[in-house]
Amino acid sequence: MEAIQKLISDVNTREKQFACDIAKVAAELEPLPINRDTTALESAWAKATSSRRKLATCIKQGLQHIKQSNVTGLTALRRQKNVRKKLEAAKTSLRLWGRVKSIVSAQLLLEPRGLLENDSASTHEARVMDQVVNLFLASMHKVANPAADTQGADAKNHGCHLDIPYPMEWFSEMISAAHRICLALQRQRPLRFLDVGCGGGTKVLAATTCFDVCDGLEYDSNTVTTGRRFLELLAPEQCKLIHGDALEFSGYGEYDVIYFYRPLTTRLRLLAMEERIFDQAGPGTVLITAGGLYTADPHSRDIHNLANNIYITGMSEGEASEICRTAEQMGPMVPGFGRKPVSNPGYWAPLLEVSALNGYYY
Numbered sequence: 001m002e003a004i005q006k007l008i009s010d011v012n013t014r015e016k017q018f019a020c021d022i023a024k025v026a027a028e029l030e031p032l033p034i035n036r037d038t039t040a041l042e043s044a045w046a047k048a049t050s051s052r053r054k055l056a057t058c059i060k061q062g063l064q065h066i067k068q069s070n071v072t073g074l075t076a077l078r079r080q081k082n083v084r085k086k087l088e089a090a091k092t093s094l095r096l097w098g099r100v101k102s103i104v105s106a107q108l109l110l111e112p113r114g115l116l117e118n119d120s121a122s123t124h125e126a127r128v129m130d131q132v133v134n135l136f137l138a139s140m141h142k143v144a145n146p147a148a149d150t151q152g153a154d155a156k157n158h159g160c161h162l163d164i165p166y167p168m169e170w171f172s173e174m175i176s177a178a179h180r181i182c183l184a185l186q187r188q189r190p191l192r193f194l195d196v197g198c199g200g201g202t203k204v205l206a207a208t209t210c211f212d213v214c215d216g217l218e219y220d221s222n223t224v225t226t227g228r229r230f231l232e233l234l235a236p237e238q239c240k241l242i243h244g245d246a247l248e249f250s251g252y253g254e255y256d257v258i259y260f261y262r263p264l265t266t267r268l269r270l271l272a273m274e275e276r277i278f279d280q281a282g283p284g285t286v287l288i289t290a291g292g293l294y295t296a297d298p299h300s301r302d303i304h305n306l307a308n309n310i311y312i313t314g315m316s317e318g319e320a321s322e323i324c325r326t327a328e329q330m331g332p333m334v335p336g337f338g339r340k341p342v343s344n345p346g347y348w349a350p351l352l353e354v355s356a357l358n359g360y361y362y
Helices: 002-029 039-067 076-093 097-109 128-144 151-156 167-184 202-207 221-234 268-281 315-328 346-356
Strands: 192-196 214-216 239-243 255-262 286-289 301-308 310-315
Touching: 002 039, 002 076, 002 097, 002 239, 002 315, 002 346, 039 076, 039 097, 039 286, 076 346, 097 346, 128 202, 167 202, 167 255, 167 286, 167 310, 167 315, 192 202, 202 214, 202 221, 202 255, 214 221, 221 239, 221 255, 301 315
Parallel strands: 192 214, 192 255, 214 239, 255 286
Antiparallel strands: 286 310, 301 310
16 A cells, blocks of 8 residues: 555656646737747746646556555545545546647647638538528528618607617627737626617627627617517526617626627617717727728727727727737637536646636636
């Protein structure tokens, strides 16, 4: 039993060292990519890699020793069982290495990528899977708002557009870019998203892949009724559909990301809506304007373009450019719909947390 106790002691020592080395890697990943010491990060990661190899070898030797040993007596058997349990637990914790290695390796590369990788419609011939996805998206739009082709008299008289299904392919790229911008801004969780003129709420649901709280603002009462039923069925804890007027809404300042795609029919009303958003939105709010801004001189309001129809509020042109450069170095991964956190992450927790802040998720 002395040999086994020594193995356990060695495993404990190796595990503590590995945990310390992983924490050092996490510390090197804390600065934004443009401020990071790449050499120090590579050195810390190399040390952790070596430490992991030694720990894995130590665990393997311990399990082999137990398998080959012959012990007798109830006390000795119980002790051996506890030792095996400890070694198996250490082995299980170490299994995250493969996935963690991939996200750290991606952060070591530090290759900037554009916020929008596909600013125009794809020209390749649609595959069967593309057609299936488009069919399901069209079906969800119909379920969320069965009367999408019609409009209530109040909404029509108010100058509201019909529920226009903006292409999900382009929308998904825009919210991915907005998520990376929020990471570059180091915005605190939960990240909040608003779709102005959301219709039945399919874009609100889609936004849950990137943001924690996703709301929609809709004027047409019938659409609100069906949209709420749709969102309550699929994402009741993350999504909310608000019945209200975009020209009178007073909650724009509560959101990190605001999206709209021609919710109103006339230029004057769209201008009035934009001005209301500008007045309320705090510095660093990301605006996704799928149809473009109608304000002639957004720079005079400290609104600057980051990519295509994505803007940021309350910053100088130089500050906006710096945020854009930083965002291009953030990871392209997103939390995902209904993503479950790693249970009992143990010594991996600091590395997983800081990687998520950099746009890399396990």
